[in-house]
Amino acid sequence: xxxxxxxxxxxxxxxxxxxxxxxxxxxxxxxxxxxxxxxxxxxxxxxxxxxxxxxxxxxxxxxxxxxxxxxxxxxxxxxxxxxxxxxxxxxxxxxxxxxxxxxxxxxxxxxxxxxxxxxxxxxxxxxxxxxxxxxxxxxxxxxxxxxxxxxxxxxxxxxxxxxxxxxxxxxxxxxxxxxxxxxxxxxxxxxxxxxxxxxxxxxxxxxxx
Amino acid sequence: xxxxxxxxxxxxxxxxxxxxxxxxxxxxxxxxxxxxxxxxxxxxxxxxxxxxxxxxxxxxxxxxxxxxxxxxxxxxxxxxxxxxxxxxxxxxxxxxxxxxxxxxxxxxxxxxxxxxxxxxxxxxxxxxxxxxxxxxxxxxxxxxxxxxxxxxxxxxxxxxxxxxxxxxxxxxxxxxxxxxxxxxx
Amino acid sequence: xxxxxxxxxxxxxxxxxxxxxxxxxxxxxxxxxxxxxxxxxxxxxxxxxxxxxxxxxxxxxxxxxxxxxxxxxxxxxxxxxxxxxxxxxxxxxxxxxxxxxxxxxxxxxxxxxxxxxxxxxxxxxxxxxxxxxxxxxxxxxxxxxxxxxxxxxxxxxxxxxxxxxxxxxxxxxxxxxxxxxxxxxxxxxxxxxxxxxxxxxxxxxxxxxxxxxxxxxxxxxxxxxxxxxxxxxxxxxxxxxxxxxxxxxxxxxxxxxxxxxxxxxxxxxxxxxxxxxxxxxxxxxxxxxxxxxx
Numbered sequence: 093x094x095x096x097x098x099x100x101x102x103x104x105x106x107x108x109x110x111x112x113x114x115x116x117x118x119x120x121x122x123x124x125x126x127x128x129x130x131x132x133x134x135x136x137x138x139x140x141x142x143x144x145x146x147x148x149x150x151x152x153x154x155x156x157x158x159x160x161x162x163x164x165x166x167x168x169x170x171x172x173x174x175x176x177x178x179x180x181x182x183x184x185x186x187x188x189x190x191x192x193x194x195x196x197x198x199x200x201x202x203x204x205x206x207x208x209x210x211x212x213x214x215x216x217x218x219x220x221x222x223x224x225x226x227x228x229x230x231x232x233x234x235x236x237x238x239x240x241x242x243x244x245x246x247x248x249x250x251x252x253x254x255x256x257x258x259x260x261x262x263x264x265x266x267x268x269x270x271x272x273x274x275x276x277x278x279x280x281x282x283x284x285x286x287x288x289x290x291x292x293x294x295x296x297x298x299x300x301x
Numbered sequence: 302x303x304x305x306x307x308x309x310x311x312x313x314x315x316x317x318x319x320x321x322x323x324x325x326x327x328x329x330x331x332x333x334x335x336x337x338x339x340x341x342x343x344x345x346x347x348x349x350x351x352x353x354x355x356x357x358x359x360x361x362x363x364x365x366x367x368x369x370x371x372x373x374x375x376x377x378x379x380x381x382x383x384x385x386x387x388x389x390x391x392x393x394x395x396x397x398x399x400x401x402x403x404x405x406x407x408x409x410x411x412x413x414x415x416x417x418x419x420x421x422x423x424x425x426x427x428x429x430x431x432x433x434x435x436x437x438x439x440x441x442x443x444x445x446x447x448x449x450x451x452x453x454x455x456x457x458x459x460x461x462x463x464x465x466x467x468x469x470x471x472x473x474x475x476x477x478x479x480x481x482x483x484x485x486x
Numbered sequence: 487x488x489x490x491x492x493x494x495x496x497x498x499x500x501x502x503x504x505x506x507x508x509x510x511x512x513x514x515x516x517x518x519x520x521x522x523x524x525x526x527x528x529x530x531x532x533x534x535x536x537x538x539x540x541x542x543x544x545x546x547x548x549x550x551x552x553x554x555x556x557x558x559x560x561x562x563x564x565x566x567x568x569x570x571x572x573x574x575x576x577x578x579x580x581x582x583x584x585x586x587x588x589x590x591x592x593x594x595x596x597x598x599x600x601x602x603x604x605x606x607x608x609x610x611x612x613x614x615x616x617x618x619x620x621x622x623x624x625x626x627x628x629x630x631x632x633x634x635x636x637x638x639x640x641x642x643x644x645x646x647x648x649x650x651x652x653x654x655x656x657x658x659x660x661x662x663x664x665x666x667x668x669x670x671x672x673x674x675x676x677x678x679x680x681x682x683x684x685x686x687x688x689x690x691x692x693x694x695x696x697x698x699x700x701x702x703x704x705x706x707x708x709x710x711x712x713x714x715x716x717x718x719x720x721x722x723x724x725x726x727x728x729x730x731x732x733x734x735x736x737x738x739x740x741x742x743x744x745x746x747x748x749x750x751x752x753x754x755x756x757x758x759x760x761x762x763x764x765x766x767x768x769x770x771x772x773x774x775x776x777x778x779x780x
Contacts, residue, residue: 105479145617
């Protein structure tokens with residue numbers, strides 16, 4: 093089959109990761125690419141006429157103008173690639189701190205009807221940084237992992253509680269992240285499509301029999 | 302609903318009690334009397350796809366004094382009787398839907414369509430919402446496979462109708478994949 | 487139908503001798519024709535910011551997501567795909583050149599005995615690594631998109647055969663790419679032939695139809711127009727300005743009013759909001775890029 097059954101009408105978690113990897117993140121590069129007088133002089137035939145980095149899916153300007161230890165913004169996948177080569181450190185986002193995560197946890201517990209405004213990619217970014225840039229985090233990774241896990245479970249629990257609000261008309265689900273939506277997708281859509289059928293079977297215009 | 306939807310076809314094959322409004326020659330085979338006629342008021346169980354047509358298509362008013370009654374009258378089947386509906390209302394989660402009918406939702410929707418039965422829809426809506434929360438609990442628990450069958454978990458799973466099974470399977474798959482991804486990272 | 491202004495700009499901008507006929511012709515022609523199409527780097531700089539490779543990629547990502555989640559086959563983005571495929575080809579060649587240069591550089595610096603050689607070599611290799619990963623990512627989206635479309639073309643095979651006479655937003659020649667159209671026509675013809683030879687011709691004529699939509703259930707599968715989908719309301723592109731359909735509610739929030747006809751209900755789609763909606767309710771907004779499927 094041209095597209096596996098499993099991928100019809102939903103995404104795989106890896107595909108969600110792929111989407112999130114295109115988002116920008118700040119890094120401290122450990123090397124310089126910005127053309128300098130010295131660089132041009134050294135090589136003689138150095139290819140300074142053409143930029144070294146030419147990308148199609150992400151902005152390559154910052155990559156051609158890196159200055160060591162000066163923060164710049166690149167796509168997450170590039171940050172992870174450079175990190176893997178030991179060529180940069182990643183600036184972990186502000187919300188990925190124990191204190192911030194605790195605030196989100198408190199909010200989740202206090203407000204049973206809404207979700208805290210974590211970024212739409214929080215879970216994926218957190219997991220990627222945990223596994224690939226643990227030494228760049230503001231706090232010890234095992235503690236952060238614990239908090240993220242708590243947060244995820246509290247939110248899943250709230251989603252479970254909210255299921256009684258499923259209906260045949262529509263639903264607003266602000267502040268849910270993409271991965272959470274994707275996890276829920278078959279269930280929510282399955283139930284709502286069925287409710288739609290259930291309610292579509294009677295018509296208002298006809299009298300009861 | 303798709304023409305090739307096998308669950309829809311299977312649901313339509315479920316038998317529903319009908320009462321004939323006419324004497325009809327040659328139809329005796331429907332109640333096991335091949336070659337004989339079928340008598341007015343005879344009660345016969347017919348598959349829904351057939352019963353539906355016979356219950357809609359009328360006899361010819363000119364032939365009879367009676368108003369153009371349809372060939373058969375669809376009678377309320379056991380599964381939509383007040384007894385079952387009350388059981389649903391009092392405990393939708395403990396109900397063994399599978400044993401009532403493995404295409405319960407599909408048939409209830411068909412029945413409600415035929416009779417514009419809003420009460421049935423109410424019950425169905427309530428039942429679906431209550432049971433889906435339980436289904437979600439099962440679908441999102443990874444332990445299910447480790448714990449194995451047995452226990453109350455396994456029992457609930459045996460009570461699912463075909464729609465619920467698919468819902469469970471898809472949701473479980475999705476939760477499992479997500480969990481796998483999270484753990485691997 | 488909706489014509490993307492970016493596509494028009496790109497079309498005007500493009501070297502007129504380029505791709506148009508070449509890309510769409512048979513596969514074996516592609517490489518040679520495209521190879522001769524080497525647009526100098528500085529020329530790309532002239533291209534208005536609106537159609538940079540990156541903005542095209544973002545558009546492609548959105549289109550991919552919409553295609554994957556929508557019940558119907560969306561109109562093929564002809565110009566966007568043309569540009570994307572051409573860029574992939576160009577980039578492949580560019581990478582090849584760069585990696586040759588890299589080899590030379592390495593052999594040239596071989597006599598250099600300093601300790602930093604390993605690190606320098608890595609630094610020289612990094613752009614290449616990155617560009618290869620970048621290209622793979624783009625190719626992944628293109629492949630996944632085309633596979634998804636093929637799956638839908640198969641699924642709606644008969645529906646698409648009747649498409650012309652139906653209420654399409656665009657004619658089938660625009661809905662599908664030329665290759666897709668050819669695939670569809672041949673595949674559905676083979677399928678019908680198979681059905682006919684193996685079963686249908688042994689049946690009485692009145693039972694031979696595979697496209698009889700008059701019965702209680704239509705034989706031809708249509709997209710499930712009212713299927714629920716998750717949507718994100720992104721609203722108009724800031725560059726394009728305001729969308730007259732937007733309204734402001736009592737909270738000062740901008741929203742799209744939509745109506746769920748089957749239920750005689752009205753609903754609000756607030757900018758920045760995430761909703762579960764029936765596809766037919768948001769279809770127009772999706773086709774206009776005001777709402778995206780997620």
